[in-house]
Amino acid sequence: MKILITGSAGFIGFHLASLFLKKKHTVIGIDNLCKSYGVKVKKKRLSELRKQKNFKFYKKDLKFINQIKEKKIDYIIHLAAQAGVRLSQDKPELFINDNILNTVKLFEFAKKEGIKNVFYASSSSVYGNSNLYPSTEDININKPISIYGITKGCNEDLAYYYNYVYGINTIGFRFFTVYGPYGRPDMSIGIFFKALLNKEKISLFNNGNNYRDYTYVDDIVGQIYSCVLRTLKIKKYNKVFNIGGEKTIQIKKLLNLIEKISKRKTKVIFSKKNKLDPVKSLADNSQIKKFTNFKKSTSILEGLKKVYKSL
Numbered sequence: 436m437k438i439l440i441t442g443s444a445g446f447i448g449f450h451l452a453s454l455f456l457k458k459k460h461t462v463i464g465i466d467n468l469c470k471s472y473g474v475k476v477k478k479k480r481l482s483e484l485r486k487q488k489n490f491k492f493y494k495k496d497l498k499f500i501n502q503i504k505e506k507k508i509d510y511i512i513h514l515a516a517q518a519g520v521r522l523s524q525d526k527p528e529l530f531i532n533d534n535i536l537n538t539v540k541l542f543e544f545a546k547k548e549g550i551k552n553v554f555y556a557s558s559s560s561v562y563g564n565s566n567l568y569p570s571t572e573d574i575n576i577n578k579p580i581s582i583y584g585i586t587k588g589c590n591e592d593l594a595y596y597y598n599y600v601y602g603i604n605t606i607g608f609r610f611f612t613v614y615g616p617y618g619r620p621d622m623s624i625g626i627f628f629k630a631l632l633n634k635e636k637i638s639l640f641n642n643g644n645n646y647r648d649y650t651y652v653d654d655i656v657g658q659i660y661s662c663v664l665r666t667l668k669i670k671k672y673n674k675v676f677n678i679g680g681e682k683t684i685q686i687k688k689l690l691n692l693i694e695k696i697s698k699r700k701t702k703v704i705f706s707k708k709n710k711l712d713p714v715k716s717l718a719d720n721s722q723i724k725k726f727t728n729f730k731k732s733t734s735i736l737e738g739l740k741k742v743y744k745s746l
């Protein structure tokens with residue numbers, strides 16, 4: 436198969452492209468290598484992917500996706516986005532542009548090229564202040580608390596529209612805090628490991644009392660790959676699925692685990708709750724597990740040890 440992955444130099448995009456290449460598929464990657472959290476790690480991921488002969492890369496902004504002259508693309512997996520709740524408060528227009536307008540361009544491209552299958556990244560951030568746990572996909576997502584969450588909810592609406600009007604099959608994935616090797620340096624696990632190794636201070640919002648459902652990246656890409664295999668046998672589909680770890684951990688306990696694994700400690704500053712952060716996230720994965728039968732779930736301890744080993 437030929438798979439177009441947007442955001443292929445990104446964290447999840449890199450792992451997903453690696454899996455498809457390992458399974459001997461052709462991967463077309465597109466990424467603008469924007470400076471969202473530093474280009475160094477993106478280039479490192481890209482240099483790994485470039486070792487594979489079935490990988491072709493376009494360094495391009497998604498707004499120019501029309502310039503891609505690849506024929507017979509079987510699936511688009513759209514992961515390129517501005518990701519990050521806090522940054523979306525400072526740069527709302529950038530998020531609307533990169534996450535909404537570019538998603539329209541992507542669906543228009545699929546329409547023009549006759550590409551029938553589009554998967555895309557949504558986020559647990561769509562649950563905002565709904566406060567129902569574990570979160571199931573049928574919860575009303577009308578209480579967004581970040582511009583980022585709003586853009587992801589809008590992506591789901593766009594997918595519904597392009598499916599209803601043009602018959603493009605879609606699956607949206609509500610990822611719950613993803614971590615793993617080659618991970619994002621701007622997310623908690625990356626920040627904690629770096630701070631401990633460099634003896635820097637760590638700031639914990641809400642005094643470390645928030646809870647998060649962490650999902651190991653191999654479980655994420657394994658589920659997406661299983662969705663591709665499953666949909667090969669279905670003519671029409673339009674779905675939204677959670678993918679989470681289905682366990683939640685208090686952030687100060689997470690830090691304790693990371694301290695134990697790295698055998699280091701550092702100064703912690705406890706600060707007040709950030710309005711943009713929900714106090715808790717916890718996924719219910721029953722829908723996707725029923726769909727794919729993929730049930731692998733890496734424990735947080737096992738996952739953190741793998742991250743530490745990769746540093």
Ligand SMILES: NC(=O)c1ccc[n+]([C@@H]2O[C@H](COP(=O)([O-])OP(=O)(O)OC[C@H]3O[C@@H](n4cnc5c(N)ncnc54)[C@H](O)[C@@H]3O)[C@@H](O)[C@H]2O)c1
Nearest residue numbers: 442445446447466467469496497515516518556610612613
């Ligand atoms: N990592 C998580 O915990 C998490 C959780 C929920 C949802 N998501 C979503 O999953 C997707 C992948 O996340 P990630 O953690 O790999 O993020 P990432 O930032 O590592 O990857 C996104 C990639 O998209 C690229 N990009 C951004 N704007 C672009 C544009 N206009 N044109 C071309 N490329 C562009 C970036 O350069 C980056 O490499 C994103 O859509 C994100 O919102 C991630």
